Amino acid sequence: MAQPNNYGFGEEAALLKESARKFFREHFTTDKLHALVAADHNPDRAPTCDWDQSLWQKLVDLGWTMLAVPESAGGVGMPVAAVAGLVEELGRAAFPCPLLGTLNATYVLIGCGADGEAALADIASGESATLAFSNRHGSWDPGATEVRHDADGLHGSAWFVQDAAKSDRLLVCAHTENGLGLFWLPMNAPGVSRVADGIVDLTRDQAHIRFDGSPAVQVSANALAAINNAMPAVWTLLAADMVGAAEWQLQTSVDYAATRKQFDHTLGYFQAIKHPLVEVMLLIDEAKSLVYNAACACDTEVGKAAQYAHMAKASASDMAAYASSRSVQTHGGIGFTWECHVHLYFKRQKHSQVLWGDGSWHRARLADILIGAAA
Amino acid sequence: MSESARKDTPEQAEFRAYCREWLAANKPGEPSVRLPQSPLEIMTEDQLSYLQAWQKSAYDAGLVGCDYPVEVGGGGRSNCQTVANEEMMAARTPFFPNVIGLGMAAPTVFYHAREDVKSELLPRLFSGEDIWCQGFSEPGAGSDLASVQTFAERKGDKWVINGHKVWTSLAHFAEWMIILLRTDKSHKYDGLSYFVVPIRSALGKGVTVRPLIKITGETGFNEVIFDNLEVDDRFRLDELGKGWQVAMTTLLHERGAGELQTPRAGGMKNKSTHAITAGNVIELAKACKRGEENSAADDPLLRDKIMRQLIREEGLKQNQRRTRVQALLDHPMRLPLQNKLLASEIAQQTAALALEVEGMRSSLYLADENAPAGGQWPLAYMNSYGMTIAAGTSEVQRNILGERVLGLAKSK
Ligand SMILES: Cc1cc2nc3c(=O)[nH]c(=O)nc-3n(C[C@H](O)[C@H](O)[C@H](O)COP(=O)(O)OP(=O)(O)OC[C@H]3O[C@@H](n4cnc5c(N)ncnc54)[C@H](O)[C@@H]3O)c2cc1C
Numbered sequence: 001m002a003q004p005n006n007y008g009f010g011e012e013a014a015l016l017k018e019s020a021r022k023f024f025r026e027h028f029t030t031d032k033l034h035a036l037v038a039a040d041h042n043p044d045r046a047p048t049c050d051w052d053q054s055l056w057q058k059l060v061d062l063g064w065t066m067l068a069v070p071e072s073a074g075g076v077g078m079p080v081a082a083v084a085g086l087v088e089e090l091g092r093a094a095f096p097c098p099l100l101g102t103l104n105a106t107y108v109l110i111g112c113g114a115d116g117e118a119a120l121a122d123i124a125s126g127e128s129a130t131l132a133f134s135n136r137h138g139s140w141d142p143g144a145t146e147v148r149h150d151a152d153g154l155h156g157s158a159w160f161v162q163d164a165a166k167s168d169r170l171l172v173c174a175h176t177e178n179g180l181g182l183f184w185l186p187m188n189a190p191g192v193s194r195v196a197d198g199i200v201d202l203t204r205d206q207a208h209i210r211f212d213g214s215p216a217v218q219v220s221a222n223a224l225a226a227i228n229n230a231m232p233a234v235w236t237l238l239a240a241d242m243v244g245a246a247e248w249q250l251q252t253s254v255d256y257a258a259t260r261k262q263f264d265h266t267l268g269y270f271q272a273i274k275h276p277l278v279e280v281m282l283l284i285d286e287a288k289s290l291v292y293n294a295a296c297a298c299d300t301e302v303g304k305a306a307q308y309a310h311m312a313k314a315s316a317s318d319m320a321a322y323a324s325s326r327s328v329q330t331h332g333g334i335g336f337t338w339e340c341h342v343h344l345y346f347k348r349q350k351h352s353q354v355l356w357g358d359g360s361w362h363r364a365r366l367a368d369i370l371i372g373a374a375a
Numbered sequence: 376m377s378e379s380a381r382k383d384t385p386e387q388a389e390f391r392a393y394c395r396e397w398l399a400a401n402k403p404g405e406p407s408v409r410l411p412q413s414p415l416e417i418m419t420e421d422q423l424s425y426l427q428a429w430q431k432s433a434y435d436a437g438l439v440g441c442d443y444p445v446e447v448g449g450g451g452r453s454n455c456q457t458v459a460n461e462e463m464m465a466a467r468t469p470f471f472p473n474v475i476g477l478g479m480a481a482p483t484v485f486y487h488a489r490e491d492v493k494s495e496l497l498p499r500l501f502s503g504e505d506i507w508c509q510g511f512s513e514p515g516a517g518s519d520l521a522s523v524q525t526f527a528e529r530k531g532d533k534w535v536i537n538g539h540k541v542w543t544s545l546a547h548f549a550e551w552m553i554i555l556l557r558t559d560k561s562h563k564y565d566g567l568s569y570f571v572v573p574i575r576s577a578l579g580k581g582v583t584v585r586p587l588i589k590i591t592g593e594t595g596f597n598e599v600i601f602d603n604l605e606v607d608d609r610f611r612l613d614e615l616g617k618g619w620q621v622a623m624t625t626l627l628h629e630r631g632a633g634e635l636q637t638p639r640a641g642g643m644k645n646k647s648t649h650a651i652t653a654g655n656v657i658e659l660a661k662a663c664k665r666g667e668e669n670s671a672a673d674d675p676l677l678r679d680k681i682m683r684q685l686i687r688e689e690g691l692k693q694n695q696r697r698t699r700v701q702a703l704l705d706h707p708m709r710l711p712l713q714n715k716l717l718a719s720e721i722a723q724q725t726a727a728l729a730l731e732v733e734g735m736r737s738s739l740y741l742a743d744e745n746a747p748a749g750g751q752w753p754l755a756y757m758n759s760y761g762m763t764i765a766a767g768t769s770e771v772q773r774n775i776l777g778e779r780v781l782g783l784a785k786s787k
Pocket residue numbers: 271415508509510511512516517518519541542543544545596760761762764765766767768769770771774786787
């Protein structure tokens with residue numbers, strides 16, 4: 001099936017993106033973000049989870065956490081392309097919250113059919129969620145999970161669980177007697193213990209989660225199918241977040257280069273500053289165009305969704321590394337300080353670059369699709 | 376049915392059907408000579424006459440200049456050139472030889488010349504009977520185009536031209552040249568005026584054309600020396616001193632950002648033309664054996680590099696698609712101004728990668744029968760620098776993007 005020319009990014013999508021931009025501009029400035037998450041600079045401090053829960057509640061009340069939930073399960077059923085627009089704005093604001101995890105869980109649950117509907121209804125009612133898929137080595141292969149499910153519930157540990165301290169629910173991939181299954185349970189279910197990771201990124205929290213006979217509802221007996229079905233959207237939305245964050249990095253660097261003077265000129269006069277900033281723009285635009293193409297494939301050309309989403313995430317990961325590098329270097333000494341805001345985005349991007357696979361990981365998978373497996 | 380066909384106006388839809396039918400019956404067969412990779416490297420009369428015959432037949436059929444008014448030799452249609460272009464590309468025709476005429480001279484003459492000059496010159500430009508060239512660059516004026524020194528001095532209702540143009544593509548076949556001249560030495564920009572001047576008919580009478588040899592060994596561009604060439608005042612475009620503004624019309628169309636769509640054909644597949652795409656590098660990699668059991672396509676590092684290129688190509692394609700999605704754009708010129716820069720640099724990297732894939736066999740060039748793909752990849756790689764230098768170098772494109780889009784201070 002051919003994709004619509006405009007990525008299916010219609011009036012409703014444009015309106016959503018615009019109102020998200022306005023929402024964050026009004027309620028969540030970068031000053032506010034800094035005050036919220038960077039109060040303590042001590043690298044040896046205990047992990048914390050700093051977020052504006054009442055603002056998150058506003059976002060929930062606006063219905064933005066259930067945009068992807070199908071109408072049949074009480075949601076809005078917006079296309080991935082429209083959701084990507086919202087997530088791009090979330091990334092621009094670097095707003096700490098469990099929206100990405102909630103959307104990720106939504107896409108996996110959609111692939112669970114009837115068994116996933118009750119869980120989708122939880123999300124539609126305003127609960128947040130996060131995926132617990134990875135093992136201690138950070139493998140993205142669902143089969144590598146260290147969690148298993150038996151008669152008395154879930155056992156073992158899941159690692160690198162995103163925004164765990166902010167999420168109401170867990171969607172866990174676990175071994176069962178009959179292959180991989182998916183399980184849905186509250187974060188505060190019996191036998192669940194959460195150990196916060198000490199991470200670089202100040203705009204997220206992360207944890208590893210121990211299950212010790214935790215009761216959980218099985219939402220799928222064929223986890224692989226549901227996960228493979230959802231991953232293109234997961235990769236695409238993370239890439240959209242990175243594009244938004246990079247737009248902030250570019251604009252902030254350009255503003256600085258247009259005002260700071262050295263040698264009687266603003267910095268932007270010098271091509272050693274100007275040309276790399278142009279390069280950042282070129283890379284952002286590549287990633288952004290690929291994000292909407294991948295999102296549109298998730299909506300209308302599922303056979304190619306994985307291929308296009310690999311492209312989007314690979315492009316976004318490499319782009320983010322360069323945008324981050326230039327944002328610090330362009331600011332000079334001030335860019336190396338805790339006080340200057342660029343470090344918040346530098347760290348968020350660093351986290352996003354490797355989350356759900358870095359550039360080479362995605363290119364290797366893309367090569368398997370387009371060239372065929374290597375001999 | 377192609378995506379673009381679905382949103383055709385009734386006029387476009389009817390024209391598309393006509394083009395398709397005509398092309399099915401009239402697309403020329405394979406040439407007996409090796410064709411160059413682009414019209415800018417046409418070297419021989421044989422190559423030229425094959426390509427000129429094709430352009431003439433396409434013009435006679437109404438596929439060239441469709442959107443220009445009938446009075447100047449056009450088709451009098453609206454927004455139909457795009458349709459013809461799409462259909463010609465889809466039919467994989469040869470390219471048109473008169474590229475500079477169609478892409479740059481035609482819109483400039485159309486917007487700025489006297490009516491009688493338009494109807495005299497444009498029909499033979501569209502048909503390809505007259506090849507055109509562009510005399511902008513000089514030995515002392517490249518990126519800093521406004522510093523041209525070739526001078527036109529008034530003599531009654533004639534102008535006398537003296538000076539030296541360089542890198543003039545297709546001048547060796549050209550009847551006419553669009554030329555940027557100095558008419559006043561005291562003002563850099565306002566001292567420029569724009570003319571069309573005869574070349575072939577003035578050879579030995581004030582005009583000398585000397586071929587320059589390219590890095591590839593091919594010819595295709597030239598230096599052109601003016602020694603008291605006399606030109607009628609009616610061949611001046613627009614007012615005296617308005618040369619810079621007229622040149623902007625030329626450059627805008629050259630960069631594909633002008634009002635009028637350039638007639639464009641191409642896509643013909645034969646052993647001597649080779650699209651510079653990552654897809655073709657994959658095919659090449661599969662064919663380049665590394666041992667009995669494996670090929671370059673099994674090498675994880677090469678796979679990674681090929682995917683990088685493929686992703687960049689798809690990104691450019693998607694940029695072009697996103698250019699038409701208003702809600703996903705910030706600055707209106709942000710994507711259009713990236714196009715030439717990206718296309719030329721991506722092609723250069725892809726060609727370089729093909730040489731890496733070929734390994735030691737990339738040392739073999741056109742004349743070697745063992746050269747993979749007939750030696751086209753080393754040719755393409757060397758040729759790719761023409762694209763990153765001509766029509767505003769990559770560095771100049773980055774200046775433009777940094778200044779016009781990001782709003783950074785103008786570099787000298
Ligand atoms: C294949 C080919 C076909 C051509 N055909 C034609 C034609 O038909 N008609 C015509 O008029 N011209 C033609 N040209 C000429 C072309 O337009 C010029 O080569 C081009 O504008 C660059 O000028 P230059 O060669 O003098 O290089 P220069 O301007 O001397 O540049 C040399 C180097 O310095 C860099 N540079 C220059 N200024 C700046 C700056 N401000 N900031 C940063 N870097 C800078 C350039 O990017 C380049 O890397 C052609 C060139 C090629 C390669």
